[in-house]
Amino acid sequence: MEKNAGGSFLLETADPDDIFTPEDMTEEHKLVAKAAEEFLLGEVAPVIDDLEAKKEGLMPQLLRKSAEVGLMGGDIPEEYGGMGLDKISSLIITEKVPLGGPFAVANVDHTGIGSLPIVYFGNDEQKKRYLPGLANGELIGSYALTEPEAGTDALNAKTTATLSEGGKYYILNGEKQFITNAGYADIFITYAKIDGEQFTGFIIDRDSEGLSLGEEEDKMGIRGTSTRSLILDNVKVPVENLLFKPGKGHVVAFNILNIGRYKLGGACVGAAKLALADTIQYAKSRVQFGHPIADFGLIKEKIGEMVIRTFVAESMVYRNAGLIEDRLKDIDMTSPEAGFESARGIEEYATECSINKVYGSEMLDYVVDEAVQIHGGYGYIKDYPVERYYRDSRINRIFEGTNEINRLLILRMLLRRALKGELPLVQAMKQAASDLLKPSGLRQAPQEGMEMLESLTENAKKIGLLVAGAVYQAHPDDLSEQQELIGMISDIIIEIFAMDSLLARVKKMMKRNNGEMPEIPGAIANVYVIDAMMRIERWAKLIFAAVAQGDVLRTQLSALKRLTRYMPVNSVALRRKVADRVLQAGRYLVS
Amino acid sequence: MDIIVCIKRVPETAEADLVIDGTKKAIETDDLVYSINEWDNYAVEAAIQLKEAEGGTITVISVGPEENNEVLRRALAMGADEAIRLTDPAFEGSDAYAMAKVLAAAIKDMPHDLILTGVQADDDGFGATGVALAQMLGLPYAALVTDIKKEGDTLTVHRELEGGLEEVDTLKLPALLTIQTGINEPRYVSIMGIRRVAKKEIAAKGAADLGLSENDVGLNGSMSQIEELFFPPVGEGAEIIEGTMDEKAETLVKILKERGGIA
Numbered sequence: 001m002e003k004n005a006g007g008s009f010l011l012e013t014a015d016p017d018d019i020f021t022p023e024d025m026t027e028e029h030k031l032v033a034k035a036a037e038e039f040l041l042g043e044v045a046p047v048i049d050d051l052e053a054k055k056e057g058l059m060p061q062l063l064r065k066s067a068e069v070g071l072m073g074g075d076i077p078e079e080y081g082g083m084g085l086d087k088i089s090s091l092i093i094t095e096k097v098p099l100g101g102p103f104a105v106a107n108v109d110h111t112g113i114g115s116l117p118i119v120y121f122g123n124d125e126q127k128k129r130y131l132p133g134l135a136n137g138e139l140i141g142s143y144a145l146t147e148p149e150a151g152t153d154a155l156n157a158k159t160t161a162t163l164s165e166g167g168k169y170y171i172l173n174g175e176k177q178f179i180t181n182a183g184y185a186d187i188f189i190t191y192a193k194i195d196g197e198q199f200t201g202f203i204i205d206r207d208s209e210g211l212s213l214g215e216e217e218d219k220m221g222i223r224g225t226s227t228r229s230l231i232l233d234n235v236k237v238p239v240e241n242l243l244f245k246p247g248k249g250h251v252v253a254f255n256i257l258n259i260g261r262y263k264l265g266g267a268c269v270g271a272a273k274l275a276l277a278d279t280i281q282y283a284k285s286r287v288q289f290g291h292p293i294a295d296f297g298l299i300k301e302k303i304g305e306m307v308i309r310t311f312v313a314e315s316m317v318y319r320n321a322g323l324i325e326d327r328l329k330d331i332d333m334t335s336p337e338a339g340f341e342s343a344r345g346i347e348e349y350a351t352e353c354s355i356n357k358v359y360g361s362e363m364l365d366y367v368v369d370e371a372v373q374i375h376g377g378y379g380y381i382k383d384y385p386v387e388r389y390y391r392d393s394r395i396n397r398i399f400e401g402t403n404e405i406n407r408l409l410i411l412r413m414l415l416r417r418a419l420k421g422e423l424p425l426v427q428a429m430k431q432a433a434s435d436l437l438k439p440s441g442l443r444q445a446p447q448e449g450m451e452m453l454e455s456l457t458e459n460a461k462k463i464g465l466l467v468a469g470a471v472y473q474a475h476p477d478d479l480s481e482q483q484e485l486i487g488m489i490s491d492i493i494i495e496i497f498a499m500d501s502l503l504a505r506v507k508k509m510m511k512r513n514n515g516e517m518p519e520i521p522g523a524i525a526n527v528y529v530i531d532a533m534m535r536i537e538r539w540a541k542l543i544f545a546a547v548a549q550g551d552v553l554r555t556q557l558s559a560l561k562r563l564t565r566y567m568p569v570n571s572v573a574l575r576r577k578v579a580d581r582v583l584q585a586g587r588y589l590v591s
Numbered sequence: 592m593d594i595i596v597c598i599k600r601v602p603e604t605a606e607a608d609l610v611i612d613g614t615k616k617a618i619e620t621d622d623l624v625y626s627i628n629e630w631d632n633y634a635v636e637a638a639i640q641l642k643e644a645e646g647g648t649i650t651v652i653s654v655g656p657e658e659n660n661e662v663l664r665r666a667l668a669m670g671a672d673e674a675i676r677l678t679d680p681a682f683e684g685s686d687a688y689a690m691a692k693v694l695a696a697a698i699k700d701m702p703h704d705l706i707l708t709g710v711q712a713d714d715d716g717f718g719a720t721g722v723a724l725a726q727m728l729g730l731p732y733a734a735l736v737t738d739i740k741k742e743g744d745t746l747t748v749h750r751e752l753e754g755g756l757e758e759v760d761t762l763k764l765p766a767l768l769t770i771q772t773g774i775n776e777p778r779y780v781s782i783m784g785i786r787r788v789a790k791k792e793i794a795a796k797g798a799a800d801l802g803l804s805e806n807d808v809g810l811n812g813s814m815s816q817i818e819e820l821f822f823p824p825v826g827e828g829a830e831i832i833e834g835t836m837d838e839k840a841e842t843l844v845k846i847l848k849e850r851g852g853i854a
Contacts (some may be wrong), residue, residue, distance in 0.1 A: 027661060028789045031668065034626075035780040042779065070782030083786060093782075284608075287833050378835065585622040586608055 004323060006348035007414045007423045009500050010461055010493060013454065016508040019501070020088060020322025022314055023509060032089050036096040039069045044100030051102050051224030052388070054216070059106055059224060060184035064137035066107065071097070073135025075111060076119055077333040081132030084333075087325035091317060094263045095270035101388065102224025105395075108267055109180040109225075110134070112260045113400075114141025117189045117201060120346075121244040121252045121339040126203065130187065142185035144176035144230045145253060152405045154191075155199055155250060159232065161192035169236040170194070172202065176230040178399075182213055183226030190230065191249045201243030201252040210235040221391035244339055255343045258353040260400045262324070265317040265360030268396055272310040272364050273588040275371040275389045279303065280582055282375055282384075293374070294583050297576070302370045304575030307582050308524045309363045311590050315501040316359060320352045348422075350413040354406040355497045358490075361396035361403060368393045408483065410490040411468070429469035432462050436559040447567045450507065450517060453529045457499045459563040460536050464492045467543045470556065474547035485546055488539040495532045502528055520581050520590050523574040530569055537564045592647035592704045592741075592764075594638045596671070597694055597724070598631040600655055600662045601714040616817045627662040630709025634770040636777035637739060638707055639670040645741060648672045650701065654682060654693055660793050667791055668784035669777075679797040681805050686813035687715075691723035693808055696801035699728060705746075706767040710735055721769035732767040733760050737774045 001008055004018055025033075043065060044051075050058055066072055074090045076082020085093075090111075097104040115134045118126055133139035150156040159174025172192050179188070188204045188211075204211065214229035244252050283294035283303065293299050327345040331338055346353075371386045372379035379386045397403045418425035446452045471485050479486075506525045509518050517525075537560065544556045582588060602623035610619040627635075638649045649671040653659045656678060663674035677697055685693065698706065706728070708721035725732035737757070738749035741764075750758045751771050798808060810816055825831065830846075832839045847853045 027664065028785060030661065031664060031780070031785045032782055034665070035668075035782055035785060039779045068781065069779045074782065083782060085782070085786075089782075282835070286835055378837075383837070584608075586606075589622060591621075 001422070001424055004326070005423065006323075007351050007417050007425070009352075009497050010414070010464060011424065011428050013458065014319075014500055014504040016504045016511065019319050019504040019508065020325075021505040021508050022318050023505070023512070025088070025092075029089060029092055032085075033092045033096060035069060036071060036093050037099060039066060039071065040096060040099040040103070044103045048101035048103075048224070048388075054224065054226075057184075059103070059226065060140060062100075062103060063106060063110060063140055063184075066103075067135065067137025071107060072110060072137050073115075073131075075116060076131050076135045077127075079334055080119075080127045080135070082135040086329070087321040088318070091263065091266045091321040094266040095273075098267055098271040098274055102222050102392070104267055104271070105222045105392075106181055106225045108260075108263055109143065110141045112263050113143035113256050114181065114185070114187075114189065116259055117143070117243060117252050117256050118203065119333070120255070120342040121201065122203075123336065124334065125240065126243070127334075130203065133186070139186040140181055140184055142179055142181040142188050143256075144179045144182075144188045144190040146176060146178050148175060148177055152402060154253060157191055157193060157199065159190070159192040160196050161194045161200060161202065161237070163194070163239075164236065167239065169238055170202065170242065172204070172232045172235045172237055174232050176232075177214070178217065178227055179230050180225055180227055180399075182228035182230060183216065188230055189243065190232075191253060192232075194246055198247035199249040199253075200246050201249045202237050203241045203243055204232075204235065204237055205241075208235045208237065219395075221388075221394055223391075251343055254350075255346045257401055258346050258350050259324075261353040261357035261406070262317060262320045262349075264396060264400050265313065265356030266321070268360035268364040268393075269310060269314045269317055271389065271393065272306070272313070272367040275364075275368050275386060276303075276306055276310060276582065277587045278384070278386055278389075279306070279371045279374050280586060280588075282378075284583060284586075286376075294579075297572075299374060300576045300579035300583075301572070302374060303582065304527075304577075304579035306367045306370055307578050307588060307590065308528055308575070309366060310588060311521070311524050312498050312502050312528055313356075313360050313363045315505040316498060317356050319501045319504070320349065320356050323349055323352065347413075348417075351410050351417075351493075352497065354401070354409045354413070355494050357400060358403045358406050358410075359494055359498060361393075364393045364396060404487070407487045407490040408480075410493055411486050412480075414493070425465075425468075429465045429472065432465035433469050435462070436466060436555065448569075450503070450510070450525075452566060453499075453503055453525055456529055456533055456566055457496070457503055460492070460496050460499060460533065463536055463540050463560065463563055464489070464496050466556070466559065467492060467540050470544060470547050485543055488543050492536050492539050495536055499529050499532050518591070520578055523577050524590065526569045527571045527574045527578075530566065530571065533564055533566065592641065592645045593702045594641060594647060594649045594705045594707065595698055595701065595703045596631070596634050596638045596649060596651045596666070597706070597708045597720070598635065598651055598653050598662055598666060599628040599709070599712050599714075600625050600653065600659045601628045601712055604714065611820055611822070615819050615821070617820060625658065625661070627665060628709050628712050628714075630711060630713075630770060630772055631662075632709075632777045633772055633774050634707040634709050635666045635669055635671065636775045637770055638705075639778070640775060641705070641739065641741065642670070647704070650675065652677065652694065652697060654678070654685075654690060657795075663793050664785070664788055664791070665780055667788040668780045670784070674791070674793045676793055676795045677797075677801065678795050679799075679808070681798045681803075681809050684810040684813065684816070685808055686815045687717035687719035688723050688814045689808050689812040690720050691727055692812060693798075693801065693803065694720070694724050695727040696803050697796060698724075704764050706730065706765075708767070708769050710769045710771050721767060725767035728767070730765055730767045731762045732769070733762060734769040735771045736768045737771050739768065739774075 073082035074085040078084040097107045118130050134141050161170040161172050186206045194200050210233045212231045217227040284292050286293045331341045368389045372390050375386050378384050417423040468489050475482050506521045509521050540560050602620050602625050612619045650673040651666040651671045652675045653663050654677045711718035733748050735750045736748045737751045740747040744764045746762045832842045
């Protein structure tokens, strides 16, 4: 297994030196963050209400203007008029765009799924034709995958493409829906089946004859973005606009979604920091019973937990961006093989991308929910931005693949790597199962400090392997039917990636702190790892009980007991300490 | 035309909860966010606009630790050509006069037709460094400048005075101007700009490089020093209205109505 290979987090402990953490940002990264922030606060934040009211032409105008400061073409190579930013800089921008409210979704849609299919899978001529415009704001991109009858089941698309007589065009017919940016997009990246069979990507220009749009959807949240359906009625698409290769649309579609997924995780981290800042200010200024409500334990408990989950998600997304950057940075984006090579690189981290999507979106839903709660009745009223944060957050668990399909993918993609021989997962599952029979094979955890946290995280990995092995053994032929069990296994795997990324980051901080555990990150690590172990223990019990009985079950449960033995920490005091720190700083600040 | 702009990196204090540190002469700055001093940002933009119209070079100078490279590089990304950072432990504790000596020592041997500074700094608010620097370099100066026109070697500037007055002056180059906010609309820093200057060297110079001794700078070289920093006690007759924004507004309206301030 290669160092830092996709999925390796499940089998080994990360070396902090190999992991990118937010503390590793360079001066250039910080300048990029500030530049994005200044533009968003200066130009977009003041007009969020107008965006929400769908003021005609405002969103495309802001998108095009944001290209002047470089917010539209970060991931587009320099050779094609973009900036070819590293994946960290690009994630930093993604984390900042929520400052612009609904602008975030419009921008991330354009820079991600609206442009990247051409960046990674377009041929040189397509790149020359479209990428400079997408980078400089002349063109706004959008992505049309979902159909009325084909949502999660994307390959079941009904849209067809038929080669015209003379072979100059494909004639496309069908309907795509829920297309972000549809109302002002200049190009649509879409998929159709050639002769009803070969699922294939196409780039369609806005002014194509036969192309029309449905009505604006009246949405719960992200009301400032345009969401319409795309109707294709005998649309002539030049054969030059076929993306990648006939019948290889799924390679494009799924790999691009992987990138979209971890970027979404980054946007959720940015949005959580905003909600926290508003909530901290409110809790400090709202006086009840003669005290700011920030003085009360139940409020501190919420704020502490909001910070903890934000910090964990932040550790995860930056780690993932670092992994993908390392894998893709040496690919020559002008080579005809760039598409295949990129796809391989991105696919390697498909599990991690899905984890970031699920964790980020559920973290944000928790954070905005508590943000509304701390605002009390005012949180339910439109005068306060948390009302919008709450509505805008909900879509994140649905788009870019629902969290349910992503949970199924987390395990499926790991098993696929294992079957290809790229990850010794099956061997590790067998090893964990045989260790289970000899008591000496499972050492007891140290009782405190980083050693305890590391040892618990190692145990969590063993539990993950044990439950996956047990389910795999019980259902060799009908594993994919066991969705509830796969869901819980994936929940455990998500927690493992969370714990592992959190500890790698805190260990890196310790190294820079003369080996001492820094106070607040240390408190976060203690609270989180113990909480995660409790959740993991519960899922593992439920999984074992669903696949075994009698003595086998008893053996499994006793191993589980040994693996989850630890001295609890005083989470109440630690969470207060975390809350007090951000209340003092007035914003999300962990140092 | 060779332009030099002096810029400062300052903590954003307007909306932060400030804490006075153990020395009682400064605030705790660990949790604060730092930015370029607002007035200086207008000065950088003014310099870039002059360069775009007249040609020439722009050099930005900042006094302070390595973190100051952030504001210097920001100015480079906006369009400045060179950046110099003046740094030495001996500079600590300098007042506006000593700070002007540091800047003058660096600038005197550099070609300069025009020197721009902000009117004042957001953190210490001396409002004196620019004009002291002009004195030391023997340059004509104008403060609170809100408009600049150049014809030959003459500048015509507008100055913003109290009572809504605006004054028009002419100065011969070389000269120094302290720039008021609102003179222009500073451009946003672009990520393309940041990328362009990412590798650019920023020279650092210490007291010895500038020919300054320890007695010239820091507390020794200053004409004033800070005695104490404190939050004024809540006075008599003032009422602090507590609550959320809405509650505060409601209470305020009620009080104004009761006391006849509004109908």
